[in-house]
Amino acid sequence: MAEAASPILFERRGAVGWLTLDRPARRNAIDAATHLALREALTAVEADRAMRALVITGAGGAFCSGQDLAERRDMVAEGEVDLQASLVENYSPLIRRLIALPMPVIAAVGGVAAGAGVGLVLAADIVLAGASARFQLPFVKVGLGPDCGLSWTLARQVGLNRALALLLTGDAFDADEAFAWGLVSRVCPDEALAAEAEALAARLATGPRAAIAAIKRRVREAADQTLDEALAAEAIMQGGLGLDPDYREAVTAFTSKREPRFR
Structure with a gap:
């Protein structure tokens, strides 16, 4: 039997780590295998003294569409869903570890970033967005509230009023709006996104x-x-x-x- 492809790609280019979510058919949605791969990648990042910056991005024209609801659908059908355990065991430690990294973390966002994907974005220190980037916090549309630290990070970025509006409506917003509201540090053409992230990460990697x-x-x-x-x-x-x-x-x-x- 062929070995399943890894849901992420992880490499170090010089002093910069690159973590690419790689489930393009699912718009890089996060499933159990992705959580395992992310834990392993972050352990490698934390242990690598030669790594001085980290870039997080997505493959196939999307950043991350959040939790893979196909996985949740099967759990709901079987009556086995425990969202609290999922957060305590998976998402919450992921966000804590990203924020606690001593090196600069850059999110390079192209295409969709939704739900937990926005949680990953706001755990980064600097956010670069391609012109195609689209953000959404659709928790309310599936009968849930925010997670992945978004009840804490979002209001700190955009203010209480706008955070509530985005969470209560679940409406999508584009890269220019995200920049105007302070969620994004810079917007660039999609074709320049990887190069912009690489140049910035390389610059920060030479810092003290x-x-x-x-x-x-x-x-x-x-x-x-x-x-x-x-x-x-x-x-x-x-x-x-x-x-x-x-x-x-x-x-x-x-x-x-x-x-x-x-x-």
């Missing part, structure tokens, strides 16, 4: 590792802090980074009028 990890952590934590708490945390952060060899290298490079060479 400790500072990048600290920036990611500090900005996310500050959203739930008072100004005084944020100021105190910044002082602690800078105190640590000031002792890092990359800071000394940057100061030396500046005074020597050359580009820094970070570790």
Whole structure:
């Protein structure tokens, strides 16, 4: 019997990891096999000290259409569906691990990103969208509420009012709207999306590792802090980074009028 094709493609190109959802016939919908493959890929990312940036994208003209409802249909028919267990065991750890990565995570979105696919997008640090990108949060259309951290990430990105409107209607929106609302960092032609993501990831991969990890952590934590708490945390952060060899290298490079060479 032929071995089933992997639902994702994962490789490292230099210092940049590329994670491509690869179920184009299902618009890269997530099923049990995809969850397993994602767990294995993230374990590899976390263990690879040579990897300094990660790009997440989709194959076949789609990013990710969310949970594979064909899989859910069979479970519902058999009376075996347990959505809480699915989230606790699969989606919630996935989002936590992506957000916790110390390296920059770039989502390169072409075509549809729906439901859990948008959850993946908002777990990234920078989102690039092709002109064809279409986003949707259709949970209400199937009698559900948001998951994959979207009740937390979406309002922080677009504000409470717009988050509620998007979740209560389930209406789709395009790349330009996503950019205007702050969900997307940049919109580019579809044919340029991969090259844009590659160039940005390569640039970020040369940055100071400790500072990048600290920036990611500090900005996310500050959203739930008072100004005084944020100021105190910044002082602690800078105190640590000031002792890092990359800071000394940057100061030396500046005074020597050359580009820094970070570790």
